[in-house]
Amino acid sequence: MGDVVRIGRLQTCVPDAHTVMDALRGNEMHFAVLPLVHPRARREFANKTVRDEPFTRSDLTLSSHAWSTNVVGALSPWLNLDSPCARVRTDSEKALKQEVMWAQHISCPAVLTPIPAKKCPNFARALYSNLTGYTNTQFMVRIPLVWTDDPEASSDPWETWNDVRSVCEHHACLSVALELTSDLPDQDTVEQWGAEQVKMIIVPTSIFLTNASGFPVLSKRHQAILNVFFARNVDLVLSGRPRHQSDMLVYTQYLQHLYQNRPQLSDSEAFEQPYWDYLQIPLQPLADNLESQTYEVFERDPVKYVNYQEAVRLCLLDLMAQPGRKEERFVIMVVGAGRGPLVRASLQAAEQAGANVFCYALDKNPNAVVTLRNMRLTEGWVGKVEVVHSDMRAFHPDVLADILVSELLGSFGDNELSPECLDGAQSFLKPGTGVSIPQSYTSAMAPISSAxxxxxxxxxxDVKHFETTYVVKMHAHRVLSRPQDCWTFDHPNHETPIDNARYSVHRFPITRSSCLTGFAGYFDAKLYGDVHISIHPETFSTGMFSWFPLLIPIRTPIYLPAGCEVEAHIWRRVEDKKVWYEWVVTSPSVGPLNNLNGRSFSIGL
Structure with missing residues (x-):
């Protein structure tokens, strides 16, 4: 990999800013974290004496471009906003405001706070006050992986961070500068930090080991932690004095070496990377016609159509095994045929099974029908395939089908109206012997944390977007408890009358303190027999990328203490013209009902 990670240098004292900036280039670094005020320059604001001397260096020391692109401002380390002494608290608050104002004036893109106290309500309040006043500046709270003053402390640094961001109402300009420590927490803690807004990793020179050649290296566990955050586009910052040869250059080169040798993405991960944590509104297949590019993306899936082909093959073999049917010409109807991949898979399955078939390729999209009619001519489908331009709910075929094949599933299984579509299309099937592929699908959900x-x-x-579900390739997130099944749809559906409304209640055990930000939705579909396609984490079809999980958000994140249960309720509501979901969290605290009566988002019938 030829790309590089941004690396900076944390300076505790800077007699000459130009010398520091020149040293950056020599050490192949990109930026510096500079103290906004000399770390020993305490200010006592209770003293009303007006001083003529400046409290810090001039903004003319560096160019505006350098301040805005190559500098992060470090707030004074002596700030003690939760001191028991009122005078110290007051001076700290006023100094904080003064330094933030200065950072805003010199166009610093971000400021780094000192490490807060373990319990820091006043620190959080003062931070929030400045956040609301200076919206263009990113505030990074310095948090160690382990409390260095007491590695055996029962309190978790994440708890301190969660307290701060909760007081600040999860402000968009608030993030974490996570400091690596010699002692490391368990992997679960690392994964928890991976779901947070970590923008910077501070790497002290004191945690480096020395290899046989005398160069600095990190332990395998430290390397593994960096690999977690390399995938999240964080900046690295070296702190402390150089403890090896060649000043800081050997540290920079080593970190770049780690970055360029990080684990390679698989083919499916490389395809998915542009979609990491990108919100997409689910398709409205009955209201919208897909574009050719969308079809092309779905057709690149290396797993889905292989599994469909195997399902059709097994089904044909079972039909042929029925008495007197081996020589029969079986009818396959592909509903929602798109640009023909399921038609092709069905014909190939028939060839493998030695079955005689005739296929109907049905789609309501007039543009897809053009492609299908061309394929009928170019791929030798004449006499084997009839292309039909129709909505499946309005189609009245002259013959009944032995197999009904569809790929109408959404990320939550039923969220693109597969039940409603197939309930209408099942009239095409031969009574008693007709088979739907898929035969059934089950929706599941799990609580997640993702800042x-x-x-x-x-x-x-606005509230509307918190009451909308999204298709997301979730990357910077953590699943807080095992997924639980919500409901199942079977096809053909023999209920009388058919009712596709659903309701389920879930109680998820939480093993460690966390922050609930919503739920992830999945599906597992039984195509035929033992052939499945699934995005459920426990049964995932490896290599399949046609579906990403469904994000079901909540408006206000909820703190979850270790040992509690998350109780969540979800409804699938159905009316004549639309289908929608409603959901609510009722434990450990009761939240508002989301998307009442489909007021924010629904799927049109």
Whole structure:
């Protein structure tokens, strides 16, 4: 990999800013974290004496371009906003405001706070006050992986961070500068930080080991932690004095070496990477016609059509095994045929099974029908395939089908109206012997924590988007408890009358303190027999990328203490013209009902 990670240098004292900036280039670094004020320059604001001397260096020390692109401002380390002494608290608050104002003036893109106290309500309040006043500046809270003053402390640094961001109402300009420590927490803690808004990793020179050649290296566990965050586009910052040869250059080169040798993405991960944590509104297949590019993306899936082909093959073999049917010409109807991949898979399955078949390729999209009619001519389908331009709910075939094949599934199984579509199309099937592929599908959900996804939804600044479900390739997130099944749809559906409304209640056990930001929705579909396609984490079809999980957000994140249960209720509501979901969390605290009567989002029938 030829790309590089941004690396900076944390300076505790800077007699000459130009010398520091020149050293950056020599050490192959990209930016510096500079103290906004000399770390020993305490200010006592209770003293009303007006001083003529400046409290810090001039903004003319560096160019505006350098301040805005190559500098992160470090707030004074002596700030103690939760001191028991009122005078110290007051001076700290006023100094904080003064330094933030200065950072805003010199166009610093971000400021780094000192490590807060384990319990820091006043620190959080003061931070929030400045956040609301200076919206263009990113505030990074310095948090160690382990409390260095007491590695055996029962309190978790994540708890401190969660307290701060909760007081600040999960402000979009608030993030974490996570400091690596010699002692490391368990992997579960690392994964928890992976779901947070970590923008910077501070790497002290004191945690480096020395290899046989005298160069600095990190332990395997430290390397593994960096690999987690390399995939999240964080900046690295070296702190502390150089403890090896060649000043800081050997550290920079080593970190770049780790970055360029990070684990390679698989083919499916490389395809998915542009969609990581990107919100997409689910398709409205009955209202919209898909574009050719969308079909092309779905057709690149290396797993889905192989499994469909195997399902059709097994089904044909079972039909041929029935008495007197071996020489029969079987009718396959592909509903929602798109640009023909399921038609092709069905014909190939028939060839493998030695079955005689005739296929109907049905689609309501007039543009897809053009492609299908061309394929009928170019791929030798004449006499084998009839292309039909029709909505499946309005189609009245002259013959009945032995097999009904469809790929109408959404990320939550039923969220693109597969039940309603197939309930209408099942009239095409031969009574008693007709088979639907898929035969059934089950929706499942799990509680998740993702600061990134919460901020993405929150950025719309309205309730409507929190009451909308999204298709997302979730990346910076953590699943808090095992997924639980919600409901199942079977096809053909023999209920009388058919009712596709559903309701389920879930109680998810939480093993460690977490922050609930929503739920992930999945499906597992039984195509035929033992052939499945699934995005459920426990039965996932490896290599399949046609579906990403469904994000079901909540408006206000909920703190979950270790040992609690998350109780969640979800409804699938159905009316004549639309289908929608409603959901609510009722434990450990009761939240508002989301998407009442489909007021924010529904799928049109």
């Amino acid at each position: 990134k996804l919460h901020q993405e939804v929150k950025s719309y600044n």
